[in-house]
Amino acid sequence: MIPRRASLGTGAALIMVTVSLALWAGGAQDSQNPSTDKEIDTMSPDLPGSGASRVPPPKVDALERNGIRYEPALSGLPLDATDVSGWMRATNIASGEVLWLAQVYTNPDPVDPFLPGGGRNMIAMKRISMSGNMIEVEDIRSRRFLVDPETGTSTPSGG
Numbered sequence: 557m558i559p560r561r562a563s564l565g566t567g568a569a570l571i572m573v574t575v576s577l578a579l580w581a582g583g584a585q586d587s588q589n590p591s592t593d594k595e596i597d598t599m600s601p602d603l604p605g606s607g608a609s610r611v612p613p614p615k616v617d618a619l620e621r622n623g624i625r626y627e628p629a630l631s632g633l634p635l636d637a638t639d640v641s642g643w644m645r646a647t648n649i650a651s652g653e654v655l656w657l658a659q660v661y662t663n664p665d666p667v668d669p670f671l672p673g674g675g676r677n678m679i680a681m682k683r684i685s686m687s688g689n690m691i692e693v694e695d696i697r698s699r700r701f702l703v704d705p706e707t708g709t710s711t712p713s714g715g
Contacts, residue, residue, distance in 0.1 A: 613680030619691065623649050624705065626691055628681045629657055639663050641679040642695065646708060658708030660693050660701050687713075 618627035629643035634657075637643070642661035647654050663679050683694040691703040692713060700713040 614682055616681045616684055619684045619686065620649065621686065624655065625649050626684055644693065644703065644708065656708040660703055660710040661695060661699060
């Protein structure tokens with residue numbers, strides 16, 4: 557036979573566990589921390605600024621001329637690349653062969669050791685277009701560069 561005192565203690569413990577689980581699972585509202593259904597219903601991970609610390613970079617369309625695709629290079633960079641800004645790749649469309657991979661521009665800001673990913677902010681490309689017989693690249697800071705489509709070498713274009 558179970559003593560009466562033990563069964564009361566066990567019953568009280570079961571009630572506390574049940575209430576705790578109900579509060580944890582959201583089955584009951586915590587009177588110490590009230591929240592409204594309106595607050596819960598309006599939260600969405602798809603809202604702008606609901607978790608991202610900055611605006612994503614613009615989508616830059618590749619430029620295709622004479623069977624060559626010129627595009628921003630976001631992957632496949634050299635292992636020793638400490639600055640991931642301004643990389644561009646030229647690829648033969650028919651064969652898929654990479655003709656050149658070059659850094660068109662660099663990030664002029666000093667390294668910030670508190671930033672993730674090597675301590676540098678990436679300066680994204682904004683636009684790739686043709687300018688005469690050269691490729692013109694513009695970054696999000698409105699700096700412009702002319703790129704030789706044969707070699708990938710670049711020079712500032714003013715702007």
